[in-house]
Every structure is written in structure tokens, then in C-alpha cells.
Amino acid sequence: MNILLTLAVIGGTGKEGKGLAYRWASAGYRVIIGSRTAEKAESAAADLNEMLGAEAVEGLSNFDAAEKADILVVSVPYSAHKSTLESIREAAQGKIVVDVTVPLVPPKVTKVQMPEAGSAAQEAQSILGENVSVVSAFQNISHEHLFSDRTIDCDVLVTGKGKDARLEVLKLVKAAGMRGWDAGVIENSMVVEGLTSLLIYMNKQYGSKSAGVRITGLKQGKK
Amino acid sequence: MNILLTLAVIGGTGKEGKGLAYRWASAGYRVIIGSRTAEKAESAAADLNEMLGAEAVEGLSNFDAAEKADILVVSVPYSAHKSTLESIREAAQGKIVVDVTVPLVPPKVTKVQMPEAGSAAQEAQSILGENVSVVSAFQNISHEHLFSDRTIDCDVLVTGKGKDARLEVLKLVKAAGMRGWDAGVIENSMVVEGLTSLLIYMNKQYGSKSAGVRITGLKQGKK
Numbered sequence: 001m002n003i004l005l006t007l008a009v010i011g012g013t014g015k016e017g018k019g020l021a022y023r024w025a026s027a028g029y030r031v032i033i034g035s036r037t038a039e040k041a042e043s044a045a046a047d048l049n050e051m052l053g054a055e056a057v058e059g060l061s062n063f064d065a066a067e068k069a070d071i072l073v074v075s076v077p078y079s080a081h082k083s084t085l086e087s088i089r090e091a092a093q094g095k096i097v098v099d100v101t102v103p104l105v106p107p108k109v110t111k112v113q114m115p116e117a118g119s120a121a122q123e124a125q126s127i128l129g130e131n132v133s134v135v136s137a138f139q140n141i142s143h144e145h146l147f148s149d150r151t152i153d154c155d156v157l158v159t160g161k162g163k164d165a166r167l168e169v170l171k172l173v174k175a176a177g178m179r180g181w182d183a184g185v186i187e188n189s190m191v192v193e194g195l196t197s198l199l200i201y202m203n204k205q206y207g208s209k210s211a212g213v214r215i216t217g218l219k220q221g222k223k
Numbered sequence: 224m225n226i227l228l229t230l231a232v233i234g235g236t237g238k239e240g241k242g243l244a245y246r247w248a249s250a251g252y253r254v255i256i257g258s259r260t261a262e263k264a265e266s267a268a269a270d271l272n273e274m275l276g277a278e279a280v281e282g283l284s285n286f287d288a289a290e291k292a293d294i295l296v297v298s299v300p301y302s303a304h305k306s307t308l309e310s311i312r313e314a315a316q317g318k319i320v321v322d323v324t325v326p327l328v329p330p331k332v333t334k335v336q337m338p339e340a341g342s343a344a345q346e347a348q349s350i351l352g353e354n355v356s357v358v359s360a361f362q363n364i365s366h367e368h369l370f371s372d373r374t375i376d377c378d379v380l381v382t383g384k385g386k387d388a389r390l391e392v393l394k395l396v397k398a399a400g401m402r403g404w405d406a407g408v409i410e411n412s413m414v415v416e417g418l419t420s421l422l423i424y425m426n427k428q429y430g431s432k433s434a435g436v437r438i439t440g441l442k443q444g445k446k
Binding site: 110111112113114153154157159181182183184185187188190191192194195197198199201202203205206207208209210211212213214215216217218219220 | 333334335336337376377380382404405406407408410411413414415417418420421422424425426428429430431432433434435436437438439440441442443
């Protein structure tokens, strides 16, 4: 693990982003929570530091967080996806941006409805430009599991621009205590984003809150 | 299980279709193999009857097979998808059509590339019309497993038009010895079809031939 990397979780005051920030800070990463206002980010960072018993997390505005970090993680409701990405575009140049966003369209969140670009990740790539490596991951992980120490019975499928960037994000998956798989090019992100709608539907149908997915038939070591 | 149902496997001379036909015939269903020519269908049926040690499978032209059966299963290469559906359209009216087709676009089969309609299943629905219930299933099952008696370590996600039709297809999944899940509306099929490209990619990356997917966190009984 590269312990010198700094991660910014843009939209890190939401449940999913805050949970990921918690796990990475626990694993020794320097983590910055970003939010639209620095005050909200500082408040979320203070919560996490209390949980962690250490001053491990900092809170800044989204732009400042993005500028200061090596890898950016975007975890925002889909309605804020475009505007958030535009607001950090300059700060993101040359970096890896991990897009956690699921393009749910309420009220029909159990029906797959992809944006024009094909997926949220492709939309992000188009907004941020070719000098950024957008990698998509973590869309199928329920935030409810992130603050517990129990094993998360769900794999993380990592898709995105460039194999090196995907491998870097696979390190973050492992650091967060999950099992990840390199699942190919950014066009494959629509499957992983869309799968969230199927999991929400199945949760409702089968009376659960924790549907997840595991890949079978593969061994982690083999590459 | 409704033992009086007759299943037609359109394109049943291919590996996937033939494997499914084998499993259903083993489970006691009346199965008809359909092919572009009756001769090829008869030959595949004869193979299966020899394996089964019984005269359980019949071979007919695609149209005759479709006309004689209660439920149609379409398992053809994507290049033959549209023309095959058009050729059975009249015979399919009022029936359930299970679409197994994966819209792979060679040579880039590890990259998700959905058709204009959104997915192969939606394309099928559009060709067959509103009087047919298109249900999509089995796209992630490797044909190599179908002729063995070993447990298939891969779930079947069932999406499609109408909950009753999906439940009917879930019975076929169970009869074929697999675990199935109702995964919602036909628009969700793109995820399941596309997942096949991710599994092919992961097989290559991780040195396997049998990547599959399992749903976690749900119980079958609860509905």
C-alpha cells in the first residue's frame, strides 16, 4: 500500500462517501472530506476523527479537497453529479477520479435508466476530459456495511480508463476491506452502475436490505 | 412443475441452447429443438436422445418448433437475433419468449456494446410486439457446465415483461438445476446481458474459463 497517497472524498458528507472515508482513514490513508461548503466538510471530518480516535481526516471545500489530493473519489447523488464534476474539473487534471455515483432516476430506482453518455462514469470522463482517468467502483456496496467491522459479502467490480488506473483503485478496494476485480473498460461501467437497481429491486422482492454480488470461478492471485 | 408444458429451444443446435434443452428434457419437460432447417434440428435432437437414453427431444424447423410449443427459448448468436425473431413472430404470439441472446459485437467481446433498443431483450420485445412476454435469462451461464452434473456456481438473473412471466421462467431455471432471481423489468436486462462481457474479460484477466456471479444477502423463500 502506498501510504503517502492522499485521498479526497468529494461529497464525503453523504453516507456512502463518509463510510469509505472511514475505512480508508482506518487503513492509514490521509483522507480529506470534500463538501460544497468547508463547514459541512469540517463537521463530517470531526465526526470521523472522533470515531477513529485520531486527527486523521480533514474537511475542505470540494475544490480545495480535490486540489490537495492525489486520488479523488466522487460520491454524490446523481442529481449533483454534473455540477460537482464541473466544479472540480481543473483540480482533477492528471489525476485518477473514482466515480461511485449510481445514476438512479427517482421514483423508479428499481429500473435501469442510464444517462445519454451510456453511464455516469462515461459522463464524468466526458466532463473531466482525456487527461483524467475515470475509474468506476463501489456502486453495489450498501453504506450500511461500511461502518461495521463485519465482512462485506459483496465484491467490487472496477471498470474505467486505463489498466494502471484500475489497478491503483483495486488497491483502494483492498484497503477498504473488500474484494475487487478488474472488470475492464469504462464502457463496462453501465453494468455495474445498473446492477444497483437490480439489487434494490431484489431487496424489495425478497425482503432484505443487503443484496450484494460475488464473482465466482476466479482466483485473485492469477493475473 | 408443470409437466405438460412443451418448450421449444430456437437455435437449439448451438452449444448453449442444446445444453439447456438437455437439462430440461432431463427434468421431464417435452422439448423441441428448432433450427433453420429441420434436418439440423433432427440431428441435434437425435444426439440428445442418445445422451438421455429416451425419445424425449424432437427436432423441427424454428417456425414449426415455435408453433408447437408453449414457451419459446431463443438462443442464437446476436448476428442472427433479429432475423430469427422475425421468422417466429407469428408463432410466438400470446406466448412467453425467453431470450438468452448476448449482444456481443466481435472482436471486442469484452466491451459492453448494447443495441439501439437498449438490450437484446428490448429489441426482441419490439420485434415480437406487445402480445408476447419477452423474459431474459441464462446469459451468464457458460455452456460448458450445462452437460455436466456438477453444481453450476452461477445464479440466473431473470428480467422481463410481466411478473407472472418472470415467475414462470424462474420455474425453468430451477428445473435446469440453477438458482434464479426475479431481477425486475425488461429494461434491467442490459445489466445481465452486459455482465457477460465483464465475465469474459475477467476470465481472460484472471486465467479462468468459468467466471460466474452469485447474489448474496437474499433468501430464496422470502417473497
